[in-house]
Amino acid sequence: MGTTSIELAKRFDIAITAIDLDEKALEIANSNATRNKVDSKIEFIKANALELPFEKASFDLVLNEALLTMLSNENKEKAVKGYYEVLKPGGKLLTHDVCLFTDDINLQKEIISALTRSINVHVQPKTVNEWIKVFSDAGYKDIQYISGPMTLMTPIGMIKDEGLFRTIKIIRNGNKKDNKEQFRAMRNTFKKYKEY
Numbered sequence: 001m002g003t004t005s006i007e008l009a010k011r012f013d014i015a016i017t018a019i020d021l022d023e024k025a026l027e028i029a030n031s032n033a034t035r036n037k038v039d040s041k042i043e044f045i046k047a048n049a050l051e052l053p054f055e056k057a058s059f060d061l062v063l064n065e066a067l068l069t070m071l072s073n074e075n076k077e078k079a080v081k082g083y084y085e086v087l088k089p090g091g092k093l094l095t096h097d098v099c100l101f102t103d104d105i106n107l108q109k110e111i112i113s114a115l116t117r118s119i120n121v122h123v124q125p126k127t128v129n130e131w132i133k134v135f136s137d138a139g140y141k142d143i144q145y146i147s148g149p150m151t152l153m154t155p156i157g158m159i160k161d162e163g164l165f166r167t168i169k170i171i172r173n174g175n176k177k178d179n180k181e182q183f184r185a186m187r188n189t190f191k192k193y194k195e196y
Contacts, residue, residue, distance in 0.1 A: 001025065001028055001029055001032055002018060002028070002029025002030070002032045002033050002042065002044065003032070004063065004065060005018040005029070005033070005042050005044075006032060006033055006036045006038055006042070008063075009033070009038040009041040009042055010036065010038055013041070014041065015041055015042075015043075016041060016042045016043070017042075017043045017045065017054075017059075018042055018043070018044050018045075019044075019045055019046070019047035019048075019049065019052075020044070020046065020047075021046060021047070021048055023046055026044045026045075026046060029042075029044050030044050049064070049067055049079050049082070050071075050075055050078050050079055050082065051082075052082045052083075052085075052086055054086045055086070056085050056086060057085075057086070057087065057088045057089065057091075058086055058088070059086050059087055059088060059091060060087075060088055060091050060092070061087075061091060061092050061093075061094065062083045062086065062087055062091070062092075062093045062094070063093075063094045063095070064079070064083065064093065064094070064095035064096075064097075065095075065096065066096060066097055066098075067079070067097075068080070068095060068097045068134075069097040069098040069123050069124065069125050070121055070122075070123055070124075071124070072122075072124060073124055076124070076134055077134060077137065077138065080093075080134055080135060080138040080140075081138045081139075083138075084138050084139050084140060093135075093140065097125065097126075097131070098115075098123070098125035098150070099125060099126065099127060099128055099131065099147050100125050100126060100127045100196060101127070101128075101147075101195070101196050102127075102196045103127065107196065108127075111125075111193050111196055112124065112125065114189045114192070114193065115189060115193075117185070117189075118182070118185040118186045118188075118189040118190075119186055120182070128145060128147060131145070132145070149194060149195075150190055150193075150194050152190055153186055153187045153190040153191070154190075155167070158170065158171075
């Protein structure tokens with residue numbers, strides 16, 4: 001929807017290139033940027049994070065929003081290497097993704113299976129050490145991280161991520177007859193495994 005790009009453009013007065021594969025999402029994002037009077041600062045383009053159409057060393061910062069968890073391990077590595085290539089020397093990658101807080105392999109498999117079923121997308125979250133290895137193998141140095149509790153599907157987390165009105169809309173849509181079962185399954189899965 002362009003929310004992060006719009007906020008960054010407003011707050012820091014910077015030029016942004018934002019990519020997505022979904023043309024409808026890009027149209028909405030572009031409309032949102034126009035409405036927020038930052039459309040001259042943001043270029044929205046259709047592109048694949050696994051095949052970035054940019055020259056090497058062309059960005060100061062790459063911001064990845066919750067994509068890596070959704071990728072296979074091979075594609076995680078490919079994306080992270082691609083980000084590294086388009087960063088200028090000294091550039092930074094910022095990402096937020098799902099971490100597993102258990103070294104119990106069986107529990108990890110159980111969690112991954114439950115998440116995959118509940119959101120209908122195969123996910124592959126990693127432990128903090130596994131994520132660090134992905135980044136260090138791609139050439140990143142000075143890897144820093146912050147981890148915390150999962151707030152997806154909680155009212156406070158949704159309001160923080162989506163804003164009050166979009167949260168209300170999401171909850172309304174989630175409680176529609178066609179969506180209710182999946183919405184409940186997602187919420188129950190996140191609640192059940194929240195400490196992991």
